Amino acid sequence: MTLSYDQAIEELLHAGVRLHARGWVAATGGNLSHRLDDGSVAITVSGRHKGELVADDIMRVGMDGAPLDGKKPSAETPLHTGLYRLRPEVNAVLHTHPRASVVLSFVRADAASVTLTGYEFLKVFPGIESHDARVTFAIFPNTQDMAALQRQVNSWYAANPASPPVYLVRGHGLTVGAATVDAARYTTEAVEELLAYELERGRF
Numbered sequence: 005m006t007l008s009y010d011q012a013i014e015e016l017l018h019a020g021v022r023l024h025a026r027g028w029v030a031a032t033g034g035n036l037s038h039r040l041d042d043g044s045v046a047i048t049v050s051g052r053h054k055g056e057l058v059a060d061d062i063m064r065v066g067m068d069g070a071p072l073d074g075k076k077p078s079a080e081t082p083l084h085t086g087l088y089r090l091r092p093e094v095n096a097v098l099h100t101h102p103r104a105s106v107v108l109s110f111v112r113a114d115a116a117s118v119t120l121t122g123y124e125f126l127k128v129f130p131g132i133e134s135h136d137a138r139v140t141f142a143i144f145p146n147t148q149d150m151a152a153l154q155r156q157v158n159s160w161y162a163a164n165p166a167s168p169p170v171y172l173v174r175g176h177g178l179t180v181g182a183a184t185v186d187a188a189r190y191t192t193e194a195v196e197e198l199l200a201y202e203l204e205r206g207r208f
């Protein structure tokens with residue numbers, strides 16, 4: 005991966021517009037990031053509207069989540085850096101608040117994970133070649149304690165190393181990591197669509 009900070013900013017701004025158009029980062033919800041070549045991370049500044057981002061709304065943090073340029077990062081920054089530390093293949097992380105993901109996390113109130121199978125669309129996940137595959141990702145309880153949440157994420161991936169870099173936080177949202185911003189956005193679209201299928205099936 006060779007990507008300048010300016011290129012990372014361009015990609016995050018573009019993703020913000022697209023994600024907002026789908027209604028998945030309403031108001032100031034969500035946060036978007038990109039791993040940089042020097043090991044730091046470009047990430048959205050706290051409280052900015054993701055559909056109206058400008059270059060100044062992106063900042064740099066270290067892999068420990070600490071700001072490198074005096075701006076204030078989102079409170080959820082540790083979830084981004086946590087996923088980069090866990091998964092070396094992940095270069096972009098998109099955290100959104102999409103409707104089907106949030107509602108399904110409540111409908112499956114006691115579930116610690118969701119397993120999807122039988123859907124042709126599962127082939128969007130790297131390495132999946134058939135609708136018969138089973139894809140499982142975690143549902144974590146929501147908390148304002150990001151360090152505690154990241155400890156749960158770390159435990160999940162230690163126990164489930166093949167699980168994709170995708171997880172839900174109940175009543176909160178969806179976090180997706182991928183090799184590129186576009187790939188993370190496509191996976192976000194696919195997961196939200198798959199979970200909308202699951203919700204719809206649950207009505208019959």
Ligand SMILES: [Zn+2]
Nearest residue numbers: 034099176177
């Ligand atoms: Zn959030």
